Amino acid sequence: MTTNTRTVAVILAGGIGVRVGLGIPKQLIKIAGKAIVEHTLEVLEASSHIDEILIVMNAGSLRELDELKDPQRFPKLTRIIPGGDTRNDSTQAALAVLGDDPRTKVLFHDAVRPFVDDRILRDCVDALDDYEAVDTAIPSADTIIQVDSASHITRIPDRSQLRRGQTPQAFRLGTIRHAYELANQDRSFHATDDCGVVFTYLPDVPIYVVDGTPENMKVTEPIDVHIADKLFQLQSESLSASPESPDLTGKTIVVFGGSYGIGASIVELARAAGADVHEFSRSSTGTDVRFRGRVKKALKSVYEKTGKIDAVIMSAGVLRVGPLATTKVRDIETSIETNFLAPVIVSRAAHRYLRETHGQVLLFTSSSYTRGRANYGVYSASKAAVVNLTQALAEEWADDEVRINCINPQRTKTPMREAAFGDEPAGTLLDADIVASVSLRVLASAITGQIVTVRVEQPEPEG
Known part of the structure; x- marks a missing residue:
């Protein structure tokens, strides 16, 4: 030899x-x-x-x-x-x-x-x-x-x-x-x-x-580009299976929509992982993510206090169920503004701070983004737009070394979902802490432009 x-x-x-x-x-x-x-x-x-x-x-x-x-x-x-x-x-x-x-x-x-x-x-x-x-x-x-x-x-x-x-x-x-x-x-x-x-x-x-x-x-071939994109997404799903909790000591993290549901779980777990977490929402701080001025004010306040921002998470969302033909126009506008316009506003405002730290934006989509669902088509369409936004900004921001990723949780037990669908069978919903844990592992990784899917673990059949 x-x-x-x-x-x-x-x-x-x-x-x-x-x-x-x-x-x-x-x-x-x-x-x-x-x-x-x-x-x-x-x-x-x-x-x-x-x-x-x-x-x-x-x-x-x-x-x-x-x-x-x-x-x-x-x-x-x-x-x-x-x-x-x-x-x-x-x-x-x-x-x-x-x-x-x-x-x-x-x-x-x-x-x-x-x-x-x-x-x-x-x-x-x-x-x-x-x-x-x-x-x-x-x-x-x-x-x-x-x-x-x-x-x-x-x-x-x-x-x-x-x-x-x-x-x-x-x-x-x-x-x-x-x-x-x-x-x-x-x-x-x-x-x-x-x-x-x-x-x-x-x-x-x-x-x-x-x-x-x-x-x-x-x-x-052209189709190979789409297949390759999906393979990268499947690779990133390995983060979902990892049991390790990242060490976020010294990281400054801003969470919009952190007062309940997945956002609240992220705040709790990130603090336990050593991060300096700043939470904003309509209920806790009066921060409506649909308005650019309020988002900019929130980010500026954190930056002036800490001198840096390492990650910005946008987990706020609204889900209203009902036929499009009978849904009030204002409810339609609110859904689009919260579920798509707000991620655009947050991402745009966060860029200047994340460019300094080579940080990351983390957005959220829904499993319904792959196929529009009856009675909440506007929500599904908005979540599909968030996926496209993530992929586009990953390219735009590559030279600035600012990463952006998107979490795609399967149906998750949150107050928003419970209000829309009522009680659902036990074992069919993700726990918000699981989604939050995967979210933190994505923050600690080097990936960008990825749609990271978090699924409900199905029990093995007996016998």
Whole structure:
């Protein structure tokens, strides 16, 4: 077994994103508040199996990555270089700057595969102790057919022996360099990936395959952007399962709507976690979140007293049930103003303070945001708007390092819900303290632009 060899991860970000159709290189599309390439870089930076990182970027968009050149945040990132016209050209651009040690382990990974996990990285690096070339792949769930120019099936391979290729593809530096040297002597050379170069020009070199994961998807088509966004949301749900309570000692937190329900639970738990909590509501302080002046006054008073604000939570809301056609216009306006306009007002007013602390806004939506519910459609629509607001502001505020997230609690036992729906079966509602506990873990995390779902735990069936 070879030891003490350097391991370099090369992020291939040379694509221009024609298929994704959003007018910018796909690796720069923002999901969950960050460009896809940034998410990918964070995974590789966090891996103990990677010593150094190199990005090969579309030459026309090279300057878009200048903000990633941060030694404090990404100490493993040593350089960002322009790529070529093809993937193979970009690979060779990286090979040209990777030094002379042929034993160096090199992992080539697509910038638009942000869900690669540390197990895959470890398996690729470990496999290079015994092999010179390694691929990542998953079994094919679909039958693969081969067709001719007339679109007639000519062959149906055995699916059990087929795999769908992913990245990373990993190599000994000397091996992949030699393969490209031979390929460049072939005028008919064409390959869509780096393992294909080794397979074609070094046929005696076995290529080992490690198991990928379905989540390690490549963002290529427009629908992939939506799937990736949902995967980030599912990742953030792990916060719901964590039993750990964060330490909020020294944090200054402002809670609007903290006099009852989830807001009151947040105030209590945050104080128990060491935070300096300032609560505002109509009933306790006369603060109506629908009015910009009152919100600004509340935030200013906290800032003047403490000198900083680390987080602002907006948990106030109203829920009125009834047919839209017979609901009073003023009740409709109040619902929209409280459930959507107020989060806008609070977020806007909080930004100036959170920019100083690189803090976070935490908003609340409802499980009804995914589908409008009869008899409270205005409420559902407003909560859907809060989700869109969260995702949009995560992008707007990324440069200021201000985070914004949204809690999506399933039905929760609160005075507001009880007033709207009356008594409901025991065990079907979340306890407000559970939602509050997840909310505090989100505050203590580094995520942004996430819709964090909190669900009722269903009991395991007996027998």
